[in-house]
Amino acid sequence: MAASLRNRFLHAIYRFDPWHMTGTYYARPYKAHAVAMIDSLKPETVVEIGVGLGDIMGRVACTRGVGIDLDPNVIKAAAWLMPRNIHLQSADFAQPGDLVAVLSAEGINDIDALVLINWIHMINFTQISASISAIRKAMPVRHIIIDAIKPGIKGYRHHHSEADISTLGEIVRSVEADEVRTLHLVRVGAA
Numbered sequence: 001m002a003a004s005l006r007n008r009f010l011h012a013i014y015r016f017d018p019w020h021m022t023g024t025y026y027a028r029p030y031k032a033h034a035v036a037m038i039d040s041l042k043p044e045t046v047v048e049i050g051v052g053l054g055d056i057m058g059r060v061a062c063t064r065g066v067g068i069d070l071d072p073n074v075i076k077a078a079a080w081l082m083p084r085n086i087h088l089q090s091a092d093f094a095q096p097g098d099l100v101a102v103l104s105a106e107g108i109n110d111i112d113a114l115v116l117i118n119w120i121h122m123i124n125f126t127q128i129s130a131s132i133s134a135i136r137k138a139m140p141v142r143h144i145i146i147d148a149i150k151p152g153i154k155g156y157r158h159h160h161s162e163a164d165i166s167t168l169g170e171i172v173r174s175v176e177a178d179e180v181r182t183l184h185l186v187r188v189g190a191a
């Protein structure tokens with residue numbers, strides 16, 4: 001309730017997507033699953049793309065992190081909520097050249113955990129592969145935490161299969177994160 005009120009207040013100022021007002025950490029159980037999955041890696045460097053207000057990124061135990069989002073307004077709002085070791089930037093996953101430039105400017109040259117959760121179903125898998133390949137050309141990526149919408153669930157653009165996700169690396173753990181999505185932990189091999 002308090003998180004929802006806080007997000008309503010931030011929304012009145014920054015006018016980001018209304019989803020963030022109600023889609024809080026407490027309302028969405030997948031977020032706690034994601035934090036636990038990322039923390040299990042004991043990562044130094046975490047990059048979350050599509051970070052939103054940082055409900056996941058802001059709770060992860062890491063040395064340094066970068067949260068990236070397409071929407072500059074949600075990034076401005078998230079800046080009020082993030083711990084100091086997490087930096088925030090605006091960029092589009094579908095423009096990997098810009099994304100890599102942003103990460104390099106932040107001094108990121110390797111990634112222990114690359115997090116893509118609750119928006120990646122809007123992107124076709126060819127684009128996902130191309131953007132991740134471009135990031136991996138620029139810097140090593142050790143793990144990817146990505147969700148996939150379960151088969152048969154209606155109302156989502158793409159349902160990425162385990163076979164799709166296995167092309168990114170070895171799926172080492174999968175968790176039923178809520179009624180609609182499975183969360184996968186992918187160990188990425190050498191480039």
Ligand SMILES: C[S@@+](CC[C@H](N)C(=O)[O-])C[C@H]1O[C@@H](n2cnc3c(N)ncnc32)[C@H](O)[C@@H]1O
Binds near residue numbers: 023055092093119
């Ligand atoms: C539903 S929210 C989820 C936020 C966060 N991942 C979470 O689970 O709390 C999806 C976020 O992804 C962002 N997004 C969507 N498409 C994106 C893209 N192509 N590149 C970067 N961010 C994107 C949206 O702006 C939005 O803030």
